[in-house]
Amino acid sequence: MSNSDGFRVSPDSLLTAAQQTQRVAADLAAATEKLRSRVLGAGSPWGGDEMGTVFASVYTEGTHLGLEVLGVLAQHLQDTASSLAQMSENTQATNEANAAGFDQLYRP
Secondary structure, eight states, X not given: OBOTTOOBOOHHHHHHHHHHXXXXXXXXXXXXXXXXHHHHTTOOTTOSSHHHHHHHHHHHXXXXXXXXXXXXXXXXXXXXXXXXHHHHHHHHHHHHHHHHHHHHHTOO
16 A cells, blocks of 8 residues: 555565564563563662661662563553554455455456
8 A cells, every 4th residue: 555655555564563573572571571680689789777778668669660661661562563463464455355356347
C-alpha cells in the first residue's frame, strides 16, 4: 500500500520490524533482569545507621519502581512486535485477496 507522498507498507517490512522489535524487547528484558540481580543482590553498602537506613528505604523503593517500569517497557515492546507481526499477516492476506479479485475481473 502506498500514497503519493511515498509512504509504503509491505508485509516483509512489517515482519522485519516485528522481528527487530522482538529482539529489542528480549534484550531489554534480559538487561533488566541482569540489573535487578546486580542492584538488589548487592546487599546494603550504605550501612545500618540512621542515615544509611533512610537512604536504603528511598533507594530500594526507587530501584523497585525503576525495574518495574523497565519490565513494563519490555512487555510493551513485545506487544508491539506481536502487533506488527499480525499487521504483516493481515496485509499479506489483503494483498492476496485483492490480487485474486483482480484475477477474477480480468479472466477471459
